[in-house]
Amino acid sequence: MASDEVCGKLSTEFFEGADGVRCQSVEPNSRCAFQRRREGSAHDGDCYSLKVHWGLEDGKIGLIEEFKASQDQLAIHASREAVQSWCPPPGTLFKLNFDAAVFMDTESSGFGVVIRNNMGEVMAALSTKGPPVANSKEAEILACRKALEFAVEAGFQDVVVEGDNGTVMNGLTTVKPVNSWLGNIYEDARCLAMRFWSVSASCIRRSANGVAHSLARFARQLSEDYVWLEEQPTPAIEALYADSFATA
Template sequence: MASSSHVGCCCNWKSIWRTELPQKIKLFAWRAIRDIVAAKSNLARRGMNVDQLCPLCGECNECTLHMLVKCGDAKKVWYISPLRLEVEGKRLGSGVTRLGRPIKMRWCFEGKRYEISEVIHRAVSMVGEFEQAQEISYTIPPASTFDSCWKPPLEEVIKVNSDAAVFASSGVGFGGVMRDNVGDVVASTCFKLEGKFEVDVVEALAMRHALNIAIESGFRSVCLETDCLKLHNHLVKCMTPSTAFGMIVKDILQLALACHHVSFSFVRRSDNRVAHELAKLCISFNELRVWMEDFPSDVTALVLADQSQDNSKEKSVIYYRQQIE
């Protein structure tokens, strides 16, 4: 019995552990391949006094293979599941037609009864919850990746910060500011657009507008920075879903092809203050505004605050180096 039930085989274990599946599923797969799951034949082989007959079908001894794929009830689960697997090439039509009445599955480990449909529902739900958790973990970067303040770009790169504001009356405002590696403003812009839009769409529109102004101003090496995490992640991963938001992301990526160098950065909303204030100023303007090597006096204090934060950090680094030397 041991030889007939053995499912061990040469396997690349790393391929199992690297799969994006819940840990309990990977562990069970590993145990099944090693033929060390608690099937009744395995328990008997270890010296336990148990009835080896399968508690579900009552026709064969319960080995690992029988428990997973050869048992009639197991075959029904595989076939009725979203995978629609016909184990061993046998159609299970008669088994499917019998699903209209309650089919109970008795799991000897828990001493409970489950309908096949409930087993499938629980499995699909678990996978769905896992995928949702994975999606959240991908869209939320570690806290250490957030900048504590606005940082200037590398030399010869222009950082383009953008933001949007939604006005209670009507319309939305786009704000954009372009700064060099010492924090000096090389261009800034405001633009108001009438209409109602989703928040993520507005953020994407603001970046597209700011990038357009940067390109028209002759800047070809840019770092596009936003405080919208969804927008940042879609740009980094080049994701362009068939939605209004996705179409604008696609526009941004297409515009970026006109540049020699493009990178994307995420910043906290509290550290994107200049762009946000420019977006709010749009309520005072009825047309596009662009300032070359200048900016509205309303954001002077914020521009200087960003510069002073960077200068303070640089002085601290210089002082520290002098101390250790």
């Protein structure tokens, strides 16, 4: 009886052995390392060694199950890395999160805004219906402008702005003109941002923007602005609880 060590993705086929026993033939690929993705970059993962036994007593070894288990472990690891939690702002700053939702059936959009302090307490929140939009990018930059306008009018001076659309956040922070049909909206947002004493902006994952997302979805049923001041917005209670649990 012989045994071999193989590493990499496997292809198998069944054949009848000389004694009528169903056996497995295994062929390793040329590569000897799994690849896994972390934060948008590829990294070499662990090299899994799978032992193949030949012989009557080992004909039913769970080779495929072992390979699938190794793939599942990699998938679980990658999914955990993709989850990002909301974090409170440092010191005396306030964190401004916004999001947009597009309602194709009613030809409208919705904007959600929440401002929290370094304790995670809601200082102000907004849910409002928006106009018809051509796509999600238009909805997101309109939501960004609305969020900045809301924060200025509410009297906040030092804010950290967070959204989950990379294109919008890059357009907000760059000093170059945005050469698109949305350029005027970006300019409006930049002008509003200049009215704060201090402001910074960053792009986050959707998983860290749950409260604003809930408020944007809630706007579907509204006909006018809905504002909460120093109280938890009911439509986003579950998302607020998730954020507080993650940062506890």
